Every structure is written in C-alpha cells, then in structure tokens.
Amino acid sequence: MDQTTTTRNQELQRQWYGAPLGELCRDLCTLFxxxxxxLADILGVSPAMLSLVMSAQRARIANPDAAARLSSVLHLAHDVRTGAVPAATARETLATIRASRTPGQDSLGTTSHPPAPSQPAPPPARSPAQDPDTHFALRLRDLLNSRAGAAEILAAAALLEADHPGLADILRTCGAGRTD
Known part of the structure; x- marks a missing residue:
C-alpha cells in the first residue's frame, strides 16, 4: 500500500473517529x-482486519455491528476516564458490548436462525404500517444512511455525546441500522 493511501485513510479516520484508529485502538488496549x-474479539472482527484499520491500510470497519461496538467501546473508555463508569465494571461492560448484535442478524448481517425450542419465541413484530414509531425509525435510518456511512454517523454521535446524549443515542441506533 502506498503512503498516499495510508495518509488519506488516516485523515478519514481523524474525521470519522477523531483520531487515527491505530492510536485509538492502542489506547483502548492499554486502558482495558x-x-x-x-480488542478484535470484543469488536467482532478478525485480528487481521483490526490490524488493517490500525495501520490505515483500510479506512474503516465496514461491518455495522463492529462499528457500533467500536463506538460503544470508545464511549466506555471516555466514561471510565471521566469516572462516570467505575473501572471495576469495565470488564463486564466490555463483555456486554462483545455480545451485542443487530437484532435478527448475526455479525455478518445474515438473518439469524429462529430461536431454539427451549427459548420462548419473541412476540411477532408489528409491521411499520401498524407501528408509527418503527416506521419513523426506518425512515430516519434510510435518510441517515443515504447521506453518510455508518462510521460517519457513529463519529457524529461521538461528537454530540457530551452535550446532546439523546441525539447521540438516536444517531448510534439508527446509524448502526437498528430500529428496535
């Protein structure tokens, strides 16, 4: 990979994440x-993929679940540093983040299998026409995704978090393709 591409990818990472992912990820590894x-396991990506984005051979993590998890880990790091979350509970929170998935999909976006017979089936989903909130969330998600990629939306959420946590949550939720 040439230096121009790496430099461009690092600049994109600064725009999307506030700093190059190599710096951010090394910091997360140290903090936690x-x-x-x-860290790759927590994010749900291969170590090789994480290495590619850390070295700026790739600009971003394309998997929306993994991008959402990265955003959650970055927020957790901020909360641990500010004292909003005790450092002692960070491991448990990381495990919760690791287990998070887009409802109805696995980490690759493939429709999940129905629950095993031992698990109760979830209640049937209402169609967007029946549920105005779901309809609105779907329209908002489509609008956001037509204007920016998931990484950009998650980066915008990170910028809003301190002053407007509710808006940041909406961006993270819809930007990651979730409507639940």
Missing part, C-alpha cells in the same frame, strides 16, 4: 488491559 487480538 487487552491485547490487540482481545
């Missing part, structure tokens, strides 16, 4: 005492 491979 995890290896790069451990």
């Amino acid at each position: 005492a995890v290896t790069q491979s451990g």
Whole structure:
C-alpha cells in the first residue's frame, strides 16, 4: 500500500473517529488491559482486519455491528476516564458490548436462525404500517444512511455525546441500522 493511501485513510479516520484508529485502538488496549487480538474479539472482527484499520491500510470497519461496538467501546473508555463508569465494571461492560448484535442478524448481517425450542419465541413484530414509531425509525435510518456511512454517523454521535446524549443515542441506533 502506498503512503498516499495510508495518509488519506488516516485523515478519514481523524474525521470519522477523531483520531487515527491505530492510536485509538492502542489506547483502548492499554486502558482495558487487552491485547490487540482481545480488542478484535470484543469488536467482532478478525485480528487481521483490526490490524488493517490500525495501520490505515483500510479506512474503516465496514461491518455495522463492529462499528457500533467500536463506538460503544470508545464511549466506555471516555466514561471510565471521566469516572462516570467505575473501572471495576469495565470488564463486564466490555463483555456486554462483545455480545451485542443487530437484532435478527448475526455479525455478518445474515438473518439469524429462529430461536431454539427451549427459548420462548419473541412476540411477532408489528409491521411499520401498524407501528408509527418503527416506521419513523426506518425512515430516519434510510435518510441517515443515504447521506453518510455508518462510521460517519457513529463519529457524529461521538461528537454530540457530551452535550446532546439523546441525539447521540438516536444517531448510534439508527446509524448502526437498528430500529428496535
């Protein structure tokens, strides 16, 4: 990969995430005492993919679930640093973040299998026509995704978090393709 592409990718990462992902991820590994491979596991990406974005050979993590998890881990890091979340509970929160998935899909966006017979089936979903809130959320998601990629939306949410946490939550939720 040539230096021009790497420089461009680092600049895009600064715009989307506030800093190059290499810096951010190394900082997360130090803060949470995890290896790069451990961070990749939390995010739900391969260590090789994380290495590519950290070295700016790739500009972003394209998987919306993984991008949403990265945003959550970055927010957790901020909350731990400010004292809003005790450092002692960070491991549990990281495990919750690791387990998060877009409802109805696996980490690759493939429709999940129905629940096993031992699990109760979820209530039937109402169609958007029946539920105005779902209809609105779907329209908002489509509008956001027509204007920006998931990484840009999540980066905007991160910028709004301190002053407008409710708006940041809406951006994270819709930007990651969730409507629940």
